[in-house]
Amino acid sequence: MTTGTLALIILGVILAQVAIAMLLILHRRKHEYQELDTPKDTSPAVSTPPSSLLKHAAETFASGSTWEGYREFSVQRREFEDNNQSICSFYLVPLDGKPLPVFNPGQFLTFKLLLEDPLTHKSKTVVRCYSLSDAPRPDYYRISVKRVPAPINQPDVPPGLSSSFFHDHIQEGSRILLKAPSGHFHLMENELLPIVLIGGGIGITPMLSILNTVLERGVNTEVWLYYGIRNGDEHIMKAHLQTLASAHDNFHLHICYSAPNENDAKGIDYQHSARINLPLLRATLKLLRYQFYVCGPKPMMESLVPALGDWGVNSNDIYYESFGPATLKKHRKTAPAISSEHPLNITFSQTGKSILWDPAADSLLEFAEANDIEVESGCRAGSCGSCQTAVKAGEVDYNQDPDADVSPGHCLLCISKPKNDLILEL
Ligand SMILES: Cc1cc2nc3c(=O)[nH]c(=O)nc-3n(C[C@H](O)[C@H](O)[C@H](O)COP(=O)(O)OP(=O)(O)OC[C@H]3O[C@@H](n4cnc5c(N)ncnc54)[C@H](O)[C@@H]3O)c2cc1C
Numbered sequence: 370m371t372t373g374t375l376a377l378i379i380l381g382v383i384l385a386q387v388a389i390a391m392l393l394i395l396h397r398r399k400h401e402y403q404e405l406d407t408p409k410d411t412s413p414a415v416s417t418p419p420s421s422l423l424k425h426a427a428e429t430f431a432s433g434s435t436w437e438g439y440r441e442f443s444v445q446r447r448e449f450e451d452n453n454q455s456i457c458s459f460y461l462v463p464l465d466g467k468p469l470p471v472f473n474p475g476q477f478l479t480f481k482l483l484l485e486d487p488l489t490h491k492s493k494t495v496v497r498c499y500s501l502s503d504a505p506r507p508d509y510y511r512i513s514v515k516r517v518p519a520p521i522n523q524p525d526v527p528p529g530l531s532s533s534f535f536h537d538h539i540q541e542g543s544r545i546l547l548k549a550p551s552g553h554f555h556l557m558e559n560e561l562l563p564i565v566l567i568g569g570g571i572g573i574t575p576m577l578s579i580l581n582t583v584l585e586r587g588v589n590t591e592v593w594l595y596y597g598i599r600n601g602d603e604h605i606m607k608a609h610l611q612t613l614a615s616a617h618d619n620f621h622l623h624i625c626y627s628a629p630n631e632n633d634a635k636g637i638d639y640q641h642s643a644r645i646n647l648p649l650l651r652a653t654l655k656l657l658r659y660q661f662y663v664c665g666p667k668p669m670m671e672s673l674v675p676a677l678g679d680w681g682v683n684s685n686d687i688y689y690e691s692f693g694p695a696t697l698k699k700h701r702k703t704a705p706a707i708s709s710e711h712p713l714n715i716t717f718s719q720t721g722k723s724i725l726w727d728p729a730a731d732s733l734l735e736f737a738e739a740n741d742i743e744v745e746s747g748c749r750a751g752s753c754g755s756c757q758t759a760v761k762a763g764e765v766d767y768n769q770d771p772d773a774d775v776s777p778g779h780c781l782l783c784i785s786k787p788k789n790d791l792i793l794e795l
C-alpha cells in the first residue's frame with residue numbers, strides 16, 4: 370500500500386467519524402426538543418397563566434354579547450400604517466353604541482360590501498374577511514387592510530375589489546356591515562407556554578392582536594415576534610412595536626428585511642437581512658417548548674410550517690392561518706383523486722342540473738361556477754361561511770379544516786370535493 374493510499378484511507382475514516390458524530394448531535398437535539406413536549410414541562414419562562422387573559426379583558430370593561438348576521442358599524446378613524454401607504458387601519462364603532470363582545474385575539478371579521486364591479490359597472494356584493502389587528506376593546510374594532518394591486522403579469526385585470534374599495538371609498542363616517550368576530554386561529558389559552566409569533570407581510574395583523582393583548586394584560590409569558598417584510602417602506606406600526614420592545618423585557622422583537630433599502634439601518638430599523646426561516650429561529654430561540662403562531666404569504670407558509678415539524682415541534686403546538694384561497698392545507702390531506710372509471714354525479718337540485726364531477730376542479734365551488742350555477746362566495750378559503758350549502762345526499766371531503774362554523778347537513782363548497790355522488794341544494 371502506498372503512503373498516498375494510506376493517507377486517503379485515514380482521511381476517509383476521519384470524515385466518516387465526523388459525519389456520524391454530527392448525525393448523533395442532530396438526533397439528540399431533535400430528541401431533546403420532542404422531550405419538551407411532555408406534560409411535566411412547565412417552562413420557567415412563564416409565570417402567569419395566559420388563560421386569565423380574556424377573563425381579565427371581560428373584567429376590565431363591560432363586554433357586550435355577540436350577534437347573528439350583519440351589524441352596522443361606522444368608521445371612526447382611518448390611518449396609514451406604512452411609508453408606502455399601502456396598508457390602512459380602520460377603527461370601527463357600532464352604530465347602536467352598545468359594548469362590543471370580547472373576541473379571541475387572532476380572530477377575524479367578515480364584511481359585506483356593496484360596490485361597483487369595475488368590469489360591468491353594476492352593483493355587486495362582495496364578502497371578505499379581515500383579521501382584527503388590535504387587542505379587544507369595549508368600544509371599537511380595528512382592522513388593517515393592504516391594498517391588493519393587479520398581478521404584475523396581468524396588469525389589465527382589475528385590482529383587488531374589496532381592498533381597493535376600503536382604501537378609495539371607506540372614509541371617516543362611512544357605514545359598513547360586519548359579522549361578529551370568528552375563526553379558529555387565535556391565541557390558545559389552555560397551555561402555559563412561551564409564544565412565538567411569525568407574521569409575513571400583511572400576515573402580521575392577527576399577531577398584532579395577540580401581541581397587544583398579551584403585553585397589555587401584563588402577562589409575564591415570554592413572547593417572540595418575527596415580522597418579515599421587504600424593507601422599511603413596508604414596515605407597519607414600526608414605532609408601536611419598538612415602544613413595546615423597550616417597555617417589556619419579556620418581548621423579543623425580530624424584524625427581518627429581505628431587501629433592505631439603503632437608508633434602512635440594521636440594528637435600529639431591523640435586526641436581520643433575511644427572510645424568516647428555520648435557521649434564524651434556531652439561532653435566536655432558546656431550547657424550550659413554544660406555541661408557534663404563523664401567518665404569511667404562500668412560500669413562507671409552505672416552507673416554514675413543515676420545517677417546524679422537521680425540527681421536532683409537535684404539530685399541536687403550531688397554529689397557522691392563510692389569508693388567500695387555500696394557500697396551505699390545514700391539517701387535512703386533499704381528498705383522494707377520484708378515479709375516472711367511477712365518475713361521480715353532482716346534482717344541483719334547485720337548478721335541476723346533473724353533471725359529472727371534473728377531477729381537475731379544485732373545489733365544488735369552482736366546479737359549480739364553471740357550470741354556470743350561481744353560488745354565493747366570499748373568502749374562498751373556508752373562513753366567511755358564504756358558500757355554505759345544504760347537502761341533500763352524499764358526502765364531501767374537505768381540503769382543509771373549515772374556519773367557519775358549518776351547520777349539520779351542510780358543507781363549504783370552496784374547500785370541499787365530492788366523496789361520492791352528491792345532491793346539493795343549489
Ligand atoms: C381569515 C382571513 C383574514 C384576513 N385578514 C386580512 C388582513 O388582516 N388584512 C388584509 O389586508 N387582508 C386580509 N385577508 C385577505 C382579504 O380577505 C382579501 O382576500 C384581500 O383584501 C384581497 O381581496 P380583494 O377583494 O381586494 O381582491 P380580489 O378582488 O379578491 O382580487 C385578488 C387578486 O386577483 C386579481 N384579479 C382580479 N380579477 C382577476 C382575473 N380575472 N384574473 C386574474 N386575477 C384577477 C386582483 O387584481 C387581485 O390581485 C384575510 C383573509 C382571510 C381569509
Ligand code: FES
Nearest residue numbers: 747749753754783
Ligand atoms: S367562500 Fe368563504 S367559506 Fe367558502
